Amino acid sequence: MINSIFSPKNNGFVFSNAFGMAAISISKLLMNDFNGTLIFSEFVIVPFLMGIISAWFWRNVNFGSRQLSAWSCYNTVFAIFLSALILKEGVICLVIVAPLLMCFIILGAFTGRRMFKKNNQTLNASIFVMLFGIFVFDSLSVHHYENKVADTIVINAPPAEVWKYVVAYKRIESPSKYWFFRIGMPSPVQSTADGYYQGAKRKCIFSNGYVFDEKIVTYEENKDLTFDITKQPRDPEIMGHIDILRGQFLLKDNHNGTTTLTGNSWYRLYVFPVWYYDIWAESVTRNVHLRVMEHIKQLAETK
Amino acid sequence: MFVFIIRYFGFLKFIPGLALLFDAQLKLWTLIVNPNLLDWIDDIEHEVLTWPGTTVTTHKYGGLQFNYNGKELGHIHSNGLLDMLLNRKIKQQLMQQDRRVQDHHSFKNSGWISVYMKHHDDKQLALALLERAYNLHADKALNN
Structure with a gap:
């Protein structure tokens, strides 16, 4: 036995x-x-x-x-x-x-x-x-790794129209295409702000109810919205192994009725080796960007 | 897929251990898609080791390397790809005789050949090729 x-x-x-x-x-x-x-x-x-x-x-x-x-x-x-x-x-x-x-x-x-x-x-x-x-x-050894991910899309609307949906936007209802979001990873669904000025508080709400508290640190209307993440959830899923430090939306007027919208995110990883995990972190961050930016594009172009 | 990775990411093989890790991933893939192949590679290993003077080691870029008196006869990656160095004349002969014998996946203009083992018959071909390389090396050693 x-x-x-x-x-x-x-x-x-x-x-x-x-x-x-x-x-x-x-x-x-x-x-x-x-x-x-x-x-x-x-x-x-x-x-x-x-x-x-x-x-x-x-x-x-x-x-x-x-x-x-x-x-x-x-x-x-x-x-x-x-x-x-x-x-x-x-x-x-x-x-x-x-x-x-x-x-x-x-x-x-x-x-x-x-x-x-x-x-x-x-x-x-x-x-x-x-x-x-x-x-x-x-x-x-000391372990510290930070990275930035940038994504760009062109929106068929002038910067003033796009800006309306950059600071805050209504709930995203369309289903996600990214496979990780489909198997249960929380995805961004809504953003709210208590004001349109530097220092205003902003919230990014995720599909499972997670809320990222943010503070607007740069507010240049129709050009630059930069916000620091002041509080974020830490749970056993991926959110516990990555901290989003800062987010940014940059708008560039193409002078032909279109706007180039760039989304930037800075994050810190708590899992190593980075040659493996950063591939995933970049992919997830990129898809968070794209989900929000595609939504902004849809809202701005519908008007 | 293998050829794509070798072509575009082959330079990474110089990072210590990375090629071995890639071969472990090939092993995992083979286990899923063609598990018999792992048995055939074992069979080849057992057969080659019965030939006097042969040893088996891990290939520096991943896979199983067969040696005769410390010199490489050939190696098999875990996706069943056999790579062998013969000479250009024999290579041409073999390529004409059997379409499964191909130019080496990286070194086209050389005496290296590649054989992708996919079916049970390919095991016999791989063994025949290794035996030929063994005889060449053994004859050379005898003449020296």
């Missing part, structure tokens, strides 16, 4: 995931600037090591690459389930993180299989020490 529970197959799943959870807890203790930040090591080194650990337990199991790949996929599903349960991560975050975890767990499992076939203990120990060193170094 005990032997069937603690079989090499099960041990590969259990111990690699136990290591993963322990490593993430340790990294939180080591990090000086911990504020919900999830670092490079947690998505690269830890899953890679999880793959190696599972391969160690499976080293005497006679199976091929197909089964090793499949078991590594199950291991990833197990890790994702634990992340949802223990780390309270949301579904959309897990959809984003799954491909990264899966690839590194597979890579780790195949690397581990080669390592343990060679059975060179010095090499194996060196690899572990090197990866652990990277993990500690990364945990102790």
Whole structure:
């Protein structure tokens, strides 16, 4: 009975995931600037090591690459389930993180299989020490990343007409085309302002009721609306891993009855590596822009 | 898709580990679309390792590399793409004999060939090609 529970197959799943959870807890203790930040090591080194650990337990199991790949996929599903349960991560975050975890767990499992076939203990120990060193170094490093996304559309209306809908606009009723919004990620639906002047408060309301409190810092009628985000929701979904710092709408008169509307957003990411997560952050921010800007275009052109 | 990524993002292979990560992603893709291919690659590995002097290592740009006395015979990426260095004469011969033998996906004007394994028969072709490369290297080693 005990032997069937603690079989090499099960041990590969259990111990690699136990290591993963322990490593993430340790990294939180080591990090000086911990504020919900999830670092490079947690998505690269830890899953890679999880793959190696599972391969160690499976080293005497006679199976091929197909089964090793499949078991590594199950291991990833197990890790994702634990992340949802223990780390309270949301579904959309897990959809984003799954491909990264899966690839590194597979890579780790195949690397581990080669390592343990060679059975060179010095090499194996060196690899572990090197990866652990990277993990500690990364945990102790400062993590700060900010970026800006800009998008432009042309509206068949003069700037004065467009401006009417830039500061505040009525509720967006059209269904979203972006797949992330369709699977449940909150999308912007309405903007309100308590005045049309610098210093006025503005609110951006999202589809699930989230409200971003904003303050207008630049108000140049028909030209520039810039606002700082003063308060934003933090929840287990993506909003907990990115802060929108500032937004901006720039209007340029094309002198032919049309206006070029540029939407800019500045954000700070709390998840690393940025080479992976910034692709998603840019995509989400861009689609937030486009949803609002397309709505403004529709309102301005209907008049 | 593979050719597109190699053509436009191939320069990224020099970033340590990135090609290996890409190969892991290929493995995942193969597991979904053609899982038998992973078995065929294992079969090829087992067969090649029965030949004296051969070893298997991880290819620097991802995949399984077959060696004879430390020299590369060829490598298979996890999407079933076999790349081998022969010589231009043999390459021309092989390309005329079998349409599955193609110019290398990156090095067109060289002795490198590529074979995309998709079906079970392609495994036999891959083994025959690796055996040919093995015999060439073994003969060369004997003559030296």
